[in-house]
């Protein structure tokens with residue numbers, strides 16, 4: 001699949017309309033990613049983990065496509081409510097919920113939630129009596145970029161006792177969930193987790209508890225700057241096959257985060273200053289590690305950078321605008337020589353980027369524009385990525 005990629009002309013046109021830095025999301029690309037997921041994983045419903053990118057245009061398009069949403073806080077529930085999404089299309093998938101979040105869940109009718117400890121049961125039962133709950137179990141996966149199984153997940157042997165305790169508290173224990181970790185490059189992690197949970201379902205049944213729901217979490221990968229050495233279509237197909245084989249009667253759903261917006265957003269920034277360090281150029285951009293490039297820090301990510309111009313290439317360093325020495329983005333990056341006012345483009349920068357941007361040093365947050373609104377007549381331009389077919 002191709003990533004959304006502004007052409008140089010489009011980038012320059014946008015720079016005439018808007019001051020940099022800014023991001024551009026292609027909602028058509030988000031839709032394409034959603035349809036790709038539905039096509040290759042047809043037996044799992046979709047709850048978009050909106051923490052990856054809650055831009056209203058993305059929420060709106062996914063809501064229109066019939067997606068449901070994974071929420072973690074009052075703020076996320078309220079953002080969806082503003083877009084007209086009803087609470088029964090949300091799962092409150094933060095295993096530890098705060099009082100505000102639980103109040104919002106009660107107010108907007110979010111009645112499906114996850115938990116991974118007994119201390120959560122009384123809180124849920126009090127705020128949302130009779131809520132449907134899934135116990136989150138920890139699963140093993142060494143091939144994920146972001147580990148989500150140290151902080152999260154009950155010990156598997158505690159799953160059944162936790163569900164039974166939830167039942168005694170008046171909740172509806174409906175199922176089990178897991179998350180193999182973000183940017184998982186392993187399909188085996190899903191397959192092993194599915195096999196393991198299949199056993200837990202049988203144990204539950206033997207204990208008189210019929211489970212109806214299975215939530216396989218997110219983790220589906222997108223290409224990074226080095227490309228993507230995994231066939232995502234084959235990965236999803238293998239997961240789907242295992243679902244059909246093991247859980248033919250179960251309501252199965254997934255919670256993709258980065259997969260939906262990751263490849264659908266570009267960042268446009270400008271060179272605001274240059275330095276010459278013994279012949280080695282430094283280019284200072286108007287967006288940095290404290291802005292939308294924050295994913296380089298929090299998400300351990302590296303975004304493809306595109307520069308434009310003629311002439312021989314040099315190895316340059318690119319840095320952000322803040323007064324912090326860690327605000328360095330790219331080193332030894334081959335580029336034509338640039339000057340103040342030149343624009344640069346970063347692609348595949350749609351997940352875990354704007355959400356962790358700060359206003360450190362007083363630099364404003366970069367806004368997100370929608371490609372299809374900016375260029376109503378155009379089809380989203382996508383460019384082949386060598387490793388992400």
Ligand SMILES: *Cc1c(COP(=O)(O)O)cnc(C)c1O
Pocket residue numbers: 049051052070093094179181182183217218219220255256257258259
């Ligand atoms: C973050 C998160 C997701 C999304 O994860 P991705 O790896 O971005 O797909 C899904 N479910 C839960 C509970 C999460 O915390």
